Amino acid sequence: MRTKIAVSAALGLGLVFGAGAPALSSNLTSTDEESVADLQAAVVPGQELERITDGKIEKGETAYVDVTVATVWTDSTAPRKVDEPALGHPVDLDKWNKNLKKTDVRRGLTGKVETQAAYGSEVTVLKTKGEWAKVAVKDQSTPKNKKGYPGWVPKKQLVENDRFGQLKDDQPRAVVTKKKSELEGIEFTKDTGADVSFNVDLPLIAQDVDDVRVALPGGGAAWIDYDDVAVYDTDSKPAKPSGSDLVKTAKQFDGLRYLWAGVSPYGFDCSGFTYSIYRAHGIDIPRDSGEQATTGKKVSEGDLKAGDLLFFSTSSGTVHHVGMYIGGGKMIHSPNASKDVYVSDWKSWDTGNEFSGARRII
Numbered sequence: 001m002r003t004k005i006a007v008s009a010a011l012g013l014g015l016v017f018g019a020g021a022p023a024l025s026s027n028l029t030s031t032d033e034e035s036v037a038d039l040q041a042a043v044v045p046g047q048e049l050e051r052i053t054d055g056k057i058e059k060g061e062t063a064y065v066d067v068t069v070a071t072v073w074t075d076s077t078a079p080r081k082v083d084e085p086a087l088g089h090p091v092d093l094d095k096w097n098k099n100l101k102k103t104d105v106r107r108g109l110t111g112k113v114e115t116q117a118a119y120g121s122e123v124t125v126l127k128t129k130g131e132w133a134k135v136a137v138k139d140q141s142t143p144k145n146k147k148g149y150p151g152w153v154p155k156k157q158l159v160e161n162d163r164f165g166q167l168k169d170d171q172p173r174a175v176v177t178k179k180k181s182e183l184e185g186i187e188f189t190k191d192t193g194a195d196v197s198f199n200v201d202l203p204l205i206a207q208d209v210d211d212v213r214v215a216l217p218g219g220g221a222a223w224i225d226y227d228d229v230a231v232y233d234t235d236s237k238p239a240k241p242s243g244s245d246l247v248k249t250a251k252q253f254d255g256l257r258y259l260w261a262g263v264s265p266y267g268f269d270c271s272g273f274t275y276s277i278y279r280a281h282g283i284d285i286p287r288d289s290g291e292q293a294t295t296g297k298k299v300s301e302g303d304l305k306a307g308d309l310l311f312f313s314t315s316s317g318t319v320h321h322v323g324m325y326i327g328g329g330k331m332i333h334s335p336n337a338s339k340d341v342y343v344s345d346w347k348s349w350d351t352g353n354e355f356s357g358a359r360r361i362i
Contacts, residue, residue: 046188051219052162057125057133062165063158064217065121067091068194069264070158071113072151076132078112089156090193093266097257106259107337113261114151115140115272115287119194120202120217122165123158124148131155140263140275140287149287159191159218167203167215174212174229176200177280179252179265181228184211189220196224198265199280204231237282241362243306247326250277256341258334263287268341270322273334274309277324278361285361289322296361304358310346313356325358 057063071086073079079087082105085096100106115137117123123135124147133155136148144150180197196202202224206213211223212231230238250273259267263276271289278285285295293311304310304325312321323333323346331346346355 046220048163049188049215049220050163051159051189053160055160057128057155057158057160059125059127061125061160063123063125063133063135063160064164065117065119065123065153065157066159066191066194066218067157068119068197069093069266070117070121070153071261072115072117072135072137072149072153074112074114074151076129076152078152080108080112083109087154089154091157093264097259097266100259103338106257109260110337115149115261116263117153118198118264119196119200120164122168123153125158126150128155133158139279139284141284142287142291161217161219164203164215164217164219167205170234171203171205171215172234173232174202174204174214174224175232175280176224176228177230178228181224183216183222183224186216186222187220189216189218191216191218191220199263199276207231238280241281241283241307243308243327243362246277246281246307246324246362247332249280250324250326250332250341251343253341254332254343256334258337258339258341260337262334268334270334273341274322274324283361290319292322293319293357293359296359299358299360301355301358305360307360307362309359309361311356311358312350312354314354317356319356321354 067089068091082099085092085099117137122138126134126136131154132152134150134152136145136150138148140149142149176196176198180195182195202214204212205215205221211226212229213221213223215221253265256265257267258269260269261272262268263272268276271287271292274292275285275287286292289311292309299308306325306327308325310323310325310331311319313319321335323331325331326343329345329347330343332341332343334341
C-alpha cells in the first residue's frame with residue numbers, strides 16, 4: 001500500500017480541485033463539504049500555479065533552472081559551436097552528446113564549464129551581461145562563493161517564480177530516482193521545454209495510485225510516474241544509506257560517458273558523480289573533489305568499506321580525482337573524457353601511485 005503525504009490546504013482549491021488532481025489531504029473536514037462546493041465554483045483552474053514574476057532576471061534575484069539541465073559556463077564567451085544544443089530553451093542534450101562523440105572535442109570542455117544544474121534548481125543571480133546571467137547554484141557548496149557554485153548560463157534557461165519558491169519551502173517533495181523520466185499531463189503553462197532526470201526535486205501537490213503531481217518552475221503542473229520518484233514530507237530526508245545502498249545507486253550509471261563538469265545522467269565528471277550519488281541519499285557533500293577530500297573522516301586503506309571515497313593527487317598534493325569504493329578492492333568512478341563510468345580495481349588503475357587517502361561520509 002502506498003504512503004500518501006499530506007498536501008497543505010494553504011495551496012488553495014484552485015490547485016487541488018481545479019487542476020483535476022485528487023487532494024491527498026487538507027485541513028478541511030467532512031463538515032465543510034458545502035463550503036468546498038461554493039469555493040470550487042469561484043476558483044479559476046490553475047490560478048494557484050500561475051508564475052509570479054516581473055519577467056526579468058536581475059542581480060540579487062532568486063531564479064530557477066527551466067531546462068532539463070543547465071550547463072554553467074566559465075564565461076558567456078566559453079561555448080563553442082558544437083555546444084549550441086546545450087544553450088537553448090529547450091536544450092537538446094542527446095544532440096550535444098553526439099556532437100561531443102570524439103574524445104578531443106569532449107575534452108575541449110575542460111576549463112570552459114564550471115558545473116551543471118538540474119531542472120528546478122535554485123540559483124542566485126550574481127550579475128548579468130546581455131543575454132547571460134552569472135549565477136550561484138545553491139545546492140552545490142564550494143569555497144568559490146558562499147551562495148553556491150558560480151558560473152554563467154543563458155538567461156533563457158532561467159525563470160523567476162516566487163510562487164514556485166514558496167511551494168518548494170512549504171510542500172512535500174518528489175525527487176526523481178530513475179536516470180530519466182517524463183513530465184506528463186502538463187497543464188496551465190506553455191512552458192514545456194524540459195524533461196526530468198536523476199535528482200530533480202520538485203514540490204508535490206497531489207498523488208494518485210500511479211503518479212505524483214508536481215509544480216513546475218515555469219508555472220503549471222505535471223504528472224510523473226510514481227515508480228520514478230521518492231516522496232518526502234516537508235523537511236524530511238531519506239533514511240541514512242548503507243554503503244551497499246550508495247553502490248547500488250552508483251552502478252545504475254555504469255557505462256555512462258564522462259562529461260567535464262557533469263552532474264546528470266547525460267554525463268558526470270568524477271566529483272559530479274560522487275556528489276550526485278550522495279545527494280540522491282539526502283547527503284550533501286561539496287561539489288569538487290578537493291573539498292570532498294576534507295569531508296567526513298579519514299579512513300585507512302586497510303579499513304575501507306563500500307561507499308567510502310578514494311582520492312588521487314598530483315605530486316604537489318592537489319586532488320585531481322575521486323572514486324567510490326564498492327568492496328573487493330574495486331571502485332566505481334568517472335575518470336576522464338575518453339572513458340565511461342566503470343568499475344575497476346583501484347590499485348591496478350592507480351598506475352601513477354597517486355592514491356592520497358580515503359574518507360568516510362556515512
